[in-house]
Amino acid sequence: MSQQQDAPFSRVPETEFGYSVKQVDAFLSRSRATFNGEGNDDAVVTSHLIRRTTFAPQKGGYQAREVDGALDRLEDVFAKRERDDLIAHQGEEVWLQQVGRLAAILRARLHRAKGERFRRPSRSNASSYNIKDVDRLCDQLIDYFERDVPMSVDAVRRVEFRSATGTDGYEESQVDAFLDRVVELMASID
Numbered sequence: 001m002s003q004q005q006d007a008p009f010s011r012v013p014e015t016e017f018g019y020s021v022k023q024v025d026a027f028l029s030r031s032r033a034t035f036n037g038e039g040n041d042d043a044v045v046t047s048h049l050i051r052r053t054t055f056a057p058q059k060g061g062y063q064a065r066e067v068d069g070a071l072d073r074l075e076d077v078f079a080k081r082e083r084d085d086l087i088a089h090q091g092e093e094v095w096l097q098q099v100g101r102l103a104a105i106l107r108a109r110l111h112r113a114k115g116e117r118f119r120r121p122s123r124s125n126a127s128s129y130n131i132k133d134v135d136r137l138c139d140q141l142i143d144y145f146e147r148d149v150p151m152s153v154d155a156v157r158r159v160e161f162r163s164a165t166g167t168d169g170y171e172e173s174q175v176d177a178f179l180d181r182v183v184e185l186m187a188s189i190d
Contacts, residue, residue, distance in 0.1 A: 007021075007062075008024075008025075008028065008062075008070070009024070009062040009063055009066040009067055009070070010062070010063045010066055011060055011061065011062060011063065012059075012060060012061060012062075012063055013060065014059055014060040015059065016059065016060075017057040017058065017059055017061065018057070018058060018059075018060065018061030018062045018063055018064055019055040019056075019057070019058065019061045019062045019063075019064055019067050020055045020056040020057070020058040020061055020062075021058060021061050021062055023055045023056060024055055024061075024062050024067055027045075027053060027055075028070075030043050030045055031045045031050070031074060031078075035077075035078075035081075045078065046078060046082065047075045047076075047078040047079040047082055047184070047187060047188075048180075048184065050071055050074055050075040050078060051075055051180055051183060051184070052180070053071065055067070072153075072154060072157055075183075075187060076153070076187055076190075079184070079187035079188050080187075080188075082188070083095060083188050086098070099185065099188060099189060102181065102184070102185050103145065103185060105181070106141075106145070106178070106181060106182060106185060107142075107145060107146075109138075109178060110138050110141055110142050110145070111142070114131075114135045114138075115131055115135065117134065117135065117138055117170070118134065118170035118171055118174045118175050118178070119170070119171040119174050120166075120167040120169070120170065120171060121166050121167060121169070121171045121172075123166060124165075124166035124167060125165065125166055126165075126166050126171075127163055127164075127165065127169075127172065128163070128164045128165065128166060128167075128168065128169025128170055128171060128172055129161040129162075129163070129164060129169050129170045129172055129175050130161050130162035130163065130164045130169055131164065131168075131169055131170055133161040133162050134161055134170050134175055137156075137159055137161075141156075141182060144186075151186075153183055153186040153187055153190060156179055156182050156183050156186065157183055159179070161175075
């Protein structure tokens with residue numbers, strides 16, 4: 001396994017795929033500049049951008065697990081900073097209203113009937129998520145939001161669902177978008 005000195009992450013063997021070294025390094029540099037208040041408006045990094053960022057595969061690239069873990073920690077730092085900035089500039093009441101609106105939207109979906117919480121794909125051969133797996137996570141999220149049952153934001157970030165085919169499952173893009181919002185809320189309140 002090759003590893004350059006001063007590299008922020010381990011590299012995978014040259015025969016395996018990891019994340020593009022150039023893309024990861026550029027994104028981390030851009031994140032650092034934003035955090036230090038040095039970036040320009042076109043390059044500002046937010047917790048939402050961190051959550052949505054992907055990197056191209058590269059043979060001999062950075063270990064994906066290490067990069068993903070660092071991005072999760074970075075997202076948490078940015079989310080806390082964004083929350084603190086909002087409270088400092090607009091007041092805690094504005095932040096609480098924002099959190100309340102997002103929580104209400106998420107809870108409304110969580111309280112839909114099992115098997116009906118998300119759309120089904122329109123194509124019968126489309127890949128989708130196993131309905132029981134997604135509904136199980138939704139039940140856990142209800143416990144977290146309404147019954148104060150502990151749950152880690154990383155448990156949501158790393159959840160894996162079994163595959164389903166077409167209308168036998170939930171549409172992946174809609175579930176993924178919902179989970180992005182759940183992570184956003186959890187990161188902003190923890």
